[in-house]
Amino acid sequence: MSDATATAPDSADDAPKKKSKMPLVLGLVFALLGGGGGFMAVQMGLIGGETAGDEAHAPDPLEPLPPVAFVPLEPLLISLPNRSGHQYLRFVAQIEVAPEHAADVEAIKPRIVDVLNGYLRAVEVADFDDPNALMRLRAQMLRRVQVVAGEGRVRDLLIMEFVLS
Structure with missing residues (x-):
């Protein structure tokens, strides 16, 4: 019986370790920060869209169609x-x-x-x-x-x- 007890696995030592969820959490946080930063940059006119000077400019009126x-x-x-x-x-x-x-x-x-x-x-x-x-x-x-x-x-x-x- 001493052989059987020696080969029995120790449940506490051999249990598979859970992978850390830290990379997933960090990825989610960075994605939210990047999305929020991009939204703010577009809303403030830093990326694409109109600049502050363009807001006062009225759009050009459409040219009339030629007679037909x-x-x-x-x-x-x-x-x-x-x-x-x-x-x-x-x-x-x-x-x-x-x-x-x-x-x-x-x-x-x-x-x-x-x-x-x-x-x-x-x-x-x-x-x-x-x-x-x-x-x-x-x-x-x-x-x-x-x-x-x-x-x-x-x-x-x-x-x-x-x-x-």
Whole structure:
């Protein structure tokens, strides 16, 4: 029995020691101090934001928008090939022009509709599946409208509806 008592572990001496929580507490304290110091520095204007001289400066007023007119186009309904899975494309747009050119563009609207109708019928249906297709189609149509209307008359082509059904 003397061997058994000699090899029995001493519970007080061999118990695992707990790790100190001091680094965790110090990290938390430094994080709070750093966050508070950063908040105060921003509030006082020492870091980023406005300086004391900027507070008295009023913001500049916004410049007025240039005059603009919109010429609406009649809705176009384009029939698509049966193999595409879609039957029709409904297209509605407006043309952005300077007010002094609105009457000129209104007068040639049938030509513009004809050019857009011809272009949209020539586009491959597979091109509509591309996520960037609308941006590319819009740029192509705008260029064609600008050529028909004459340089400087048309500013932009705004697509109101582009629906495949």
